[in-house]
Amino acid sequence: MKSHSLDLKSELLAANAMLRTVIDENPNIILMKDWDGKFLIGNRALADLYGTTPENLVGKDDGAFNPNTEQVDFFLKNVRSIMSQTETQVVLEESTNTTTGEVSYYQSIKKPITTADGKKQILVIANDVTELKRVQKRLEESERRLNYVLDATREGIWDWDIPTGIVTHNHRWCVIAGLDDNYLSHPLETFVGLLHPDDSADVKERLQSCLAGTAPYRSEHRICLENGSVFWVLDRGDVVERNDEGVPLRMVGSFVEVNDRKKTEQALAMQSQLLNAIFELSPDGFVSFDEARRVSYVSPAFKRMTGIDFSQVNGLDEVAFTDILVDLCLPTGKFRGFDALRKKRVTDKSGGREFIEVVHGGKRILEVGLRSSEASMVSQILYFRDVTHESEVDQMKSEFLSTAAHELRTPMASIYGFAEVLLTQELDAESSKEFLSIIFKQSGLMASILNELLDLARIEARRGKDFVFEVAHVQALIEETVHGFKQPSWREAPKLVLPVESLYIKADQKKVQQAFLNVLSNAYKYSTATSQVTIELITTPFAAGVGRRIGIRFIDQGIGMTPAQLERVFERFYRADTSGNIPGTGLGMSIVKEIIELHDGEIELSSNAGVGTTVTLWLPLIG
The missing domain is CATH 1.10.287.130 (Signal transduction histidine kinase, dimerisation/phosphotransfer (DHp) domain)
Structure with missing residues (x-):
């Protein structure tokens, strides 16, 4: 039993060392807090932000390092709100650098966690998005620290006289159960009364299966002591005597406290859960190497970035791994190998980062860095960050x-x-x-x-957050747009072809009218003085997934466009007219596209050079 416990300790220490290395070498901020907002763990990136060390973070809250009390109060309220829920959340927040006073912005992934004893904690993974906070959100990182308490294993013996319902024990059993020697012999109901309410039904079912001869009795469950404490036991036994009809008469077994082992297993499971959560939630890819500098692990994000599966690189040394990665790279961005990264880390203030270009699901630009580790099972970690979007x-x-x-x-x-x-x-x-x-x-x-x-x-x-969406009458919107539009004095007003049936959409009326006006203005600018501009309303039948749609169609008989010009209509500053005689900025249709798409709509274009252009704005119809 002790040997098994020692093995579990070794596994736990190894897992903890790997987790510690991954967390500290991760360029993102990783931390874990308890209900009071105190750090249970924080990595080097967080410590650098607060001008301290990872060890000095533990047991302190943000207020110990961040002079911005408003931010500190927000952080505490936010994590408590998330810990009170069950869903992982992604939030954008800011933090003040203690040393420089600069405010940084982070996209944080916050995962509430409930420990085995019911304590609420939170795992946070924070990605610095200061430069891109208006463009995209990234993920925020955090981490939790686990404590393991291992005590000596204790054991007791029990003997159940089934017909009488009396169970007898040795002294050790009573010690384990927190009872005195008056309970060396007692009714079965006393044992049942010790069972944790959540485990009672399962224990009874296992006992009945043994009595029926289905299988020996084996159960790991919780015992509740009179002082209110709860601990785990491994309870084993079997029927040793039956009568001629097969009715069980006597059952014996052993009763071993496995509280330490159970805590260790739960801690290992939590470690595994944390590692999986970090690697699954992190957008960055990791490849870890063992003490011989051979690949021992690749994260899911690395596979998503490169398409390289763990089975392809498991056990490979640096040279073989480099060959596989180089084959994936474009000539413009080759991976130069581990030695180049080590050399650059010493000479370059950027920390030895390089950029490679790979082909997997399209061209990707990856930032690559190498971090050394002093852990016995992890010699180094190669990390990858997809910066394609940023580029x-x-x-x-x-x-x-x-x-x-x-x-x-x-x-x-x-x-x-x-x-x-x-x-x-x-x-x-x-x-x-x-x-x-x-x-x-x-x-x-x-x-x-x-x-x-x-x-x-x-x-x-x-992205439409300031749009005021309300039910709007389409015909009225078009009529208001036409009424407010001032066409040249020598041009006729647009011809309206509107159905009698009232049609409604949910829209920001001012924005939709702005889109209508831009298209209508183009129809007049790019058509001849004597030609007619027409506005029609058309509808589509109900379709699964899209419902009914309404099309606001603008038809002109103007200069039209070639297929090549049509492809560039939504480019900013693009104008089909190159003469400079027709006024305009080349931004109108870009604005129309943004407005219509934020209304869950789309634009349909058709045009023939010298004939005219038809623009149809499709929007979801309600009612």
Whole structure:
């Protein structure tokens, strides 16, 4: 029994060492708190944020390190709220660096955990998203610490006289059960009364199975002592005497306290649960290596990133593992091997990180880092972080800023040039008026570009959170839009083809009217003076998964577009007209797309060059 307990201790220590290494070498913040908000454990990333050590975190709350009392109060209320529930939550929050005073933003994954003795705790995994807090959320990390208490094993003997219902024991049994020697012999009901209420039915069922001859009796259950304490026992026995009819007469067995072993098993299960939770919830991939620097584990996230399964790399050394990873890389971003990472970690302030490009489910850009470990079973951990989205966002941001600057530079150059002429030269009244008209026109264009850029930025940043959704009458929305639209004086008003049946949608009326107005304005700008613009309403039958939909269709008989132009309609600043004679910013249809999609709708386009364009805005119909 002692040997078995020692084996469990060794397994537990090894698991704890691996967990400690993974947590401390993880670039994300990992912590675990109790109900009072005190740290049960915190990794090096958290300690660095608070300007302390992982050991000094334990037993203290955020207030010991964070001068921002408002944040501290929020953290405590938030974790208590989550611990009172059962679902894992993802939240965006901020924290103040004790040393620099800088505020950092984190996307935190918070998982409530209830220990075996009913205590509420919380596991937090926090990912620093300061640079990308407006773009995406990431996950937040945390960790919990486990305590193991192992006591010596105790054992007792019992003998049940089944016909009389009397059970006799040795002294050890009474000691284990917390009873005095007056209970060396007692009715079976006394034993039943010691059973934990949650275990009683299962123990009785196992006893009945043994009495019926189905199987020997074996049960691990809890015993409740008179002082209120509860502990686990391993209870074993069998029927040793039956009468001629097979009726059981006598049953004997042993009674061993396994409280320490049970706690150890629960701790191991919790360790496994924590490791699984960390690896399953973490977006980052990990590959751990044993003391011989051979692959001993790969996380689920690593497989998702690369498609490499543990079975493919299990037991491989650094060279063989590198070969497999290099085969997956693109020439523009090859993995340069472990020695390069070690060298870079010494010489580079970035901590030895490199970037590789792999092909798995499309092109991915991965940040790779190597961390050494002093644990006996883990020599090093190779971690991978998918930064594809961040790279794409940076590239999109650069392209957008470049395009926006180009679009603003054109009217700005005109304004600057004509203003300079007005300031430096004597002009007649007619020329001055002409130049001022050009300045006025170009200023209006700049204002339109800036206003539409702000509209687009607000819509994208808030993702419809500021939309006021209410039931709206579609025909009335269209009529209001047309009434507020000022078409050129020489153009006829749009022709309305609206059904008699009242149709309704759930929408932010102002935003939807803005989308209608943008499309209607384009229909007039890109069509001839004598052509007709038509607005129609069409509906689709009910379909599973989508219900009924309504299409607001705008038809013009204008210049139309080629297939190549049609593909670029929603690009920002793209304009089908390259002559510069038709006013506009090239942002209108981008705004329409954002508004319609935030209403769970879609846009259908059809166009023929020289014939005209039809734009249909599809929205869910209610009622």
